[in-house]
Amino acid sequence: MKKILILFFLILLFPSKVLSLPDCDKSAHWETWTACSGEMRLANGEKYTGEWQNGAKHGEGTLIYSDGSEYTGSFRGGKPYGNGHMKYPDGGEYKGQFKFGIREGKGTMTWSYGGQYIGEWSNDKVNGEGTATWPDGRKYVGEYLDEKRHGEGTYTWPDGDKYSGQWKNGKFDGYGTYAHGTGHTYVGYFKSGQKNGKGTYTYPDGKIKKGIWKFDKLVKSE
Numbered sequence: 001m002k003k004i005l006i007l008f009f010l011i012l013l014f015p016s017k018v019l020s021l022p023d024c025d026k027s028a029h030w031e032t033w034t035a036c037s038g039e040m041r042l043a044n045g046e047k048y049t050g051e052w053q054n055g056a057k058h059g060e061g062t063l064i065y066s067d068g069s070e071y072t073g074s075f076r077g078g079k080p081y082g083n084g085h086m087k088y089p090d091g092g093e094y095k096g097q098f099k100f101g102i103r104e105g106k107g108t109m110t111w112s113y114g115g116q117y118i119g120e121w122s123n124d125k126v127n128g129e130g131t132a133t134w135p136d137g138r139k140y141v142g143e144y145l146d147e148k149r150h151g152e153g154t155y156t157w158p159d160g161d162k163y164s165g166q167w168k169n170g171k172f173d174g175y176g177t178y179a180h181g182t183g184h185t186y187v188g189y190f191k192s193g194q195k196n197g198k199g200t201y202t203y204p205d206g207k208i209k210k211g212i213w214k215f216d217k218l219v220k221s222e
Helices: 002-013
Strands: 036-041 047-053 056-064 070-076 079-087 093-099 102-110 116-122 125-133 139-145 148-156 162-168 171-179 185-191 194-202 208-214 217-221
Touching: none
Parallel strands: none
Antiparallel strands: 036 047, 047 056, 056 070, 070 079, 079 093, 093 102, 102 116, 116 125, 125 139, 139 148, 148 162, 162 171, 171 185, 185 194, 194 208, 208 217
């Protein structure tokens, strides 16, 4: 009983050392490696260091790709799967969930120019709900579809402008509110980024333009 307790505390204090896999047998072909840890340089220029199962990258490890990208994290069946950290040659990096080698689930992408996206991913693209920020102060919080703002969302600019409402293919489309930093406000319908349909434009002094809009112009007053 005493030995079991000692082993339990060692696992809690030093899990990587107590539970680490044995080294793979270098005299055997890597396709036979299983339940072991080893390093392999592949014919395509990639280098993998980590855990193996049935001749495949499986468990925790680091894969350096031929283009210089580097992934550290969980693998399953030879591909990044689960939580991991990908560093790209241009200085960008992604931290989050992977599935079958691509970004899938929740994660944070930081680009080399300073932009960042925190949120949901699907099929290696920004999809679902998330928050994007730019180094110049712009910010978007809302929904995406295939890397485009699509659905409900709010976009703010550093000059004080703010749009909250519906989006389609990256543009204002549907019902929304555009509040200018100068105090002007439009509440109504948009199409392809322009005021289109029924809407109300209010000036800072309280003056109102109300009616039907097309291509950003009031065509019929109410």
